[in-house]
Amino acid sequence: MGIPKVLNIWSTHQFWVGFLTALGIAPENIVFSSDTSEEQYREYGKGRGTVDCCYPVKCMSGHYGELIFGQKKKIDILLSPMIYSLPSFLRGHVLDTLTCTRVMAGPENIKAGFLKERDVFAENGIRYVSPFVSLGEPQKVPKQLYLALKDVLDLSEDETARAVEAGYRALEAFNQKMRQKSREILTWCARHDHPCILVLARPYHMDPGIGHEIEAELQAHGFPILWMQYFPIDDDLMQWLFGEEIRAGRIKSPFDISDVWPSSYSSNTNEILWGAKVAARFPWITCVLRFSSYECGMDQPTYTPTQKIVEASGTLYFKFGDLDATKPAGSIKIRVETIVHYVGKYSPDIIRRKLAALPPGCPLLEETTPESAPLAA
Amino acid sequence: METITRINHYTAYRPRPFTREERATVTILFGGLTWKHERLIQGVMHNLGYKAQPLPNITRADLDAGKELIDVGACCPTIFTTGNLVNFLKSEMAAHGRDEVVKRYVFLTAGACGPCRFGQYHESYTMALDGLGLRDFRLFLLAQNQLDQGATHGGGLEINLPLSLGLVWAILCADVLTDLEYMTRPYEVIPGETDRVLRESIEYLYDVFRNRPQAKLRGGKLKIFAWHVLTDYFTDALREVRRRWASIRVDRLRVKPKVKITGEFWLQTHEGEGNYNIKRWLEQEGAEVIPPPIAVWLDYLLHSPITSEEWKGAERDRKKIALIRALEHIYHFVYNRFRKALGGLPYELPDQEELKQLAKPFYHYELRGGEGHMLVGKALYAYRHKKAHMICELSPYSCMPNTMSIGAMANVLGRYPDLLYAPIEVKGDAEVHALSRCQMILTEAKRRAQAEFEEVLAKTGLTLEAIRRYEERHPEVQRSTYRIPHYGYAGTAANYIIHLARKMGRSVAA
Incomplete structure (x- = not known):
């Protein structure tokens, strides 16, 4: 088969x-x-x-x-x-x-x-x-x-x-395992006040021939990388991030994206928009990488809303658009250097401001579960 | 609350209410169809007490305006229609000022198409409104698959049965008239006659819709629905149109290839610079165009739920399927009444089940987005039933669903290599390239039309002189409303000769 x-x-x-x-x-x-x-x-x-x-x-x-x-x-x-x-x-x-x-x-x-x-x-x-x-x-x-x-x-x-x-x-078992792994990474970032990068892309950008492993280049600089698809969706974390907005009536649940994207028909698009909302709120995600393939009609109407959602909280946003068959190695290298510079320079301030906008009691900092093994970073 | 307000998170566009009290002063803008459909829709809106106005027809300048204000990579229908709205609002702002435009107009557009970008056009519109500094301009979405959607936010627009049925009936009337237009104009003896009578007919039908009897639009839903289905009000009007149309004299001995237009909804429907005026261009190049009725799209929307409901199998769902089938029958009944009122001249609607079966080996019927399997189905339908010599499929550059069905057509052409198929990619600014591509296929279509014509002449033993003499003795056959049955030839001229041969008493097999 x-x-x-x-x-x-x-x-x-x-x-x-x-x-x-x-x-x-x-x-x-x-x-x-x-x-x-x-x-x-x-x-x-x-x-x-x-x-x-x-x-x-x-x-x-x-x-x-x-x-x-x-x-x-x-x-x-x-x-x-x-x-x-x-x-x-x-x-x-x-x-x-x-x-x-x-x-x-x-x-x-x-x-x-x-x-x-x-x-x-x-x-x-x-x-x-x-x-x-x-x-x-x-x-x-x-x-x-x-x-x-x-x-x-x-x-x-x-x-x-x-x-x-x-x-x-x-x-379901695989997804849960991946989300648990992501949670461990986020916990490590929270406890060490370390910035983390979130990738907003379609699942097939995980394919090295489609996404060209751009995120791996950044990981080599010491920044943990998470893919939005496997962001932890545990209730404690979701309530911390979205609870006040739910109580204020802006959204009905942590997974409600109608406040930013009313035409929520497309699954991967919806998840990208949701990921952007998470990135805008989660303090230790200080940078978002957006991947998009050349001629992607589903991504096209989302470019501006996604960027606006992420940048509303000062989170850094970098888009690699029009990805095609050939890996643009040179331009990726230059842009990675730029991203590394900005993430290093602005992350402490971004974390501080985003933390201040959230209620106290981050569940990742209050966890009693043993922290995962030190990350490669 | 305080913690939330420290960061102003992004929120999507939300229009402020359009209230019932504003109906008398606010104009509802709409567009996206042909001037004929839009004029009749305007009649429906006026009939219900709304101020309504179609946007100006699309121009090349709209493409430029749209490109300036929305994200790169949009398909050309999005860019054209956004630019169209932008240019209209700009000109109104120049004339009346920004605040007056915000107060005076709202824009109504179709939405909720599911997976295709078509359902997300409004994101581009709102981005353009931002670019114009018109965030407070009001834009509302109309779902295509619900007749009774209630009042829009504020109650200014009520999407109820009198409005929805009026819109559908207006679209069907414009469709059958468009069929008549395209089958007449290439053969008109006096140039310009068709367009003149068409304009008069549309204005006449505008009045018909504008004056729908109010008493018939009140009461229970069933009563309103039954009146629309059974009344002679619309068919009488179409008979009057037929009477006016009969004054146009045609020469059906002009040998012309028949070109069926298919493609993405907006591009195939549009008549203007948005698709390089390709229908008029084809006529100028010597073709007869078969335009795509919006009625087929509505039929598809109506039929589609059956395939998904069939999976469920519960008693309740079987009843739902039976109800949809009943509605389909009623829909076809109404359309056929309109056709009959025009002398049976407009084309019949293709059977959705047949389209599905024809496309089945090549494109799954449950794949949604755009016209789904219909592009493959329509091409094969026209080919198998000899309805056209050639298919011209209009697709926007980067159209997601259309590129897939065009790809699947490679498989179709492998099995039916003599199917003439011209997929034309429309970017809006590459006219010469698109038209020359179409012309290559059209050349072969012309050759086939000519060969068919000569075959029929030989088969009937008729000469052109003999036919002309018959026409002189029977001038009614040269009326545009004289119906020529389909005898299995794609071309009008070929069918016409067979018909006359039979009228002359010659025994000719179809």
């Missing part, structure tokens, strides 16, 4: 691993394609593109090609789900948690490049499976995956439903 490691697979891979292993597929028989790279596209995806679009979708041709042509052990099935909605922690607080229109339809676009002249999947003895799946609505998922996979994997409805449950459990 080959799965292209693209788009929202970056935030749902644990679901797919949990789901497939629960169906009896051995973990070693679940193969993800490599991280995105220009070489991957040149070798496996060239000539398969059908339209010019953002790189996170365009690069999928290389991932498909690598799974078809680049495996030592040939795959039998290429699974590329059309993920329509996502299981976001904001669900219930926002209008919807849909994926980007390109993200959900990407497989239909990319498969065309492998079918337009002849059926490349069939020629290579591979079954192409692309279930339409609403991961944001768990009650729909068993039926959706059953209908899409029953003939391919010889499934019953019951075992599919059980496997779906296992998939969600695996995803």
